[in-house]
């Protein structure tokens with residue numbers, strides 16, 4: 660990996676639609692000013708605690724701070740969350756409820772919630788989940804969809820893609836964006852702090868998140 664290839668963002672064209680991937684684990688659609696993130700898994704720390712594992716996430720403080728920072732930076736026409744906003748219906752505290760309602764109020768009518776498998780039963784005032792959304796030649800969903808149109812890209816989450824960076828004596832796994840060129844799917848990395856992941860298929864094109872500010876194409 661040459662230092663030259665390490666960037667602050669990476670642009671990708673899907674036909675004439677410009678997408679930009681950021682190390683903040685967000686994707687910006689230039690034509691529509693939509694900002695996409697996926698798999699936040701709010702309440703995951705509390706879920707572990709309920710199950711006797713002393714894991715803490717400070718009430719998702721960093722997750723919320725990062726979302727507010729993105730809204731202020733991009734001022735998108737819509738913030739689209741591609742599912743798994745919450746981790747479990749059993750770990751939605753009143754604090755979490757207040758924080759999410761505050762966020763919805765802050766960005767009124769501009770947040771679109773796509774329902775993920777973890778969001779089932781997570782009923783919060785003012786959240787109306789949708790299954791998927793079409794925009795230009797893109798379809799946003801949580802799990803990958805079977806789409807027949809050849810010129811349409813499905814942008815989804817669910818898999819929390821990651822990759823292994825290694826040399827002969829050490830290795831580390833990092834989150835990435837992953838493009839399946841054969842099936843027209845772009846998988847977003849999980850946005851949440853406490854999220855594991857799945858190693859992606861070797862044939863996928865990958866852009867790895869090295870730090871808060873750095874992203875790189877993985878060859």
Ligand SMILES: [Fe+2]
Pocket residue numbers: 698700742743775777817818819849
């Ligand atoms: Fe997820």
